[in-house]
Amino acid sequence: MxxxxxxxxxxxxxxxxxxxxxxxIKAKEPKRxxxxxxxxxxxxxxxxxxxxxxxxxxxxxLENQRFVLAPFSDHLNRWLTNLxxxxxxxxxxxxVSPDDKFTNEYSQIITDVKSTLEKTKQKEDTSxxxxxxxxxxxVLLERIEKDYAEATAEIQHRKTAENKRLxxxxxxxxxxxxxxTQMKTGIFRISKKDKTRKEAEATExxxxxxxxxxxxxxxxxxxxxxxxxKYESERKPIIERIxxxxxEIQNQEIDGTVEGRRAACETLRNSVDSxxxxxxxxxxxx
Numbered sequence: 001m002x003x004x005x006x007x008x009x010x011x012x013x014x015x016x017x018x019x020x021x022x023x024x025i026k027a028k029e030p031k032r033x034x035x036x037x038x039x040x041x042x043x044x045x046x047x048x049x050x051x052x053x054x055x056x057x058x059x060x061x062l063e064n065q066r067f068v069l070a071p072f073s074d075h076l077n078r079w080l081t082n083l084x085x086x087x088x089x090x091x092x093x094x095x096v097s098p099d100d101k102f103t104n105e106y107s108q109i110i111t112d113v114k115s116t117l118e119k120t121k122q123k124e125d126t127s128x129x130x131x132x133x134x135x136x137x138x139v140l141l142e143r144i145e146k147d148y149a150e151a152t153a154e155i156q157h158r159k160t161a162e163n164k165r166l167x168x169x170x171x172x173x174x175x176x177x178x179x180x181t182q183m184k185t186g187i188f189r190i191s192k193k194d195k196t197r198k199e200a201e202a203t204e205x206x207x208x209x210x211x212x213x214x215x216x217x218x219x220x221x222x223x224x225x226x227x228x229x230k231y232e233s234e235r236k237p238i239i240e241r242i243x244x245x246x247x248e249i250q251n252q253e254i255d256g257t258v259e260g261r262r263a264a265c266e267t268l269r270n271s272v273d274s275x276x277x278x279x280x281x282x283x284x285x286x
Contacts, residue, residue, distance in 0.1 A: 048095040056284040058086035063265035116260040127252040134245035148231040159220040166213040173206035
């Protein structure tokens with residue numbers, strides 16, 4: 001019994017000593033700061049000078065921006081978005097706080113730019129229709145050229161065949177006349193009267209065949225001329241329209257928003273200047 005009692009006493013003593021050590025360690029540990037109770041950081045708000053420098057820098061960049069390729073309405077839309085963002089940032093700065101006069105002036109600037117945007121879109125819509133018309137006329141002109149070439153070739157083919165047939169007939173009649181001309185007259189040969197008659201008949205056949213050949217070639221020439229006149233009458237107005245369309249498209253490939261954007265930037269710069277004077281705020285640093 002004495003053995004078991006001794007063991008129990010020793011074990012209880014160890015437990016008390018361990019508890020005391022834990023209390024001492026806990027007392028030495030620094031207290032932890034509860035989560036979410038850090039001291040708030042001071043928000044970094046741009047100064048009025050920073051805001052002024054930024055708005056003037058943006059105006060300068062937008063004023064000198066160039067749009068190279070169409071559609072210019074897309075570029076202008078992004079340009080307007082950048083302008084709105086810059087002015088919104090300027091207006092939202094608590095060290096600036098623009099007045100109603102500045103807000104109204106800027107509202108008018110936006111109205112003017114949107115008007116330019118709408119006109120640019122209309123111009124581009126017209127350009128699209130012009131390009132469709134140009135494409136259609138080019139196809140039509142190509143078909144007219146093809147039809148003319150095929151008709152000319154067909155006339156030339158018939159002309160060549162007819163010329164060959166009639167020229168052969170002329171050559172035969174020439175040979176026949178030459179043969180009759182070389183006939184000798186006499187008692188046992190053809191009489192002079194018959195020879196004269198045959199020569200006259202052969203000459204008439206030759207003249208007739210030559211006239212037929214000449215007439216046929218003239219008819220082909222007239223047919224070709226009528227075809228050419230018809231071709232020119234159809235081709236000329238189409239070419240004139242194509243030239244007009246090309247000039248219009250070339251003109252529409254030039255950025256027509258430059259002056260409007262420059263005017264908007266200049267007006268905005270003056271508006272900001274006037275506002276800074278009214279509020280006695282610093283102007284942009286050089």
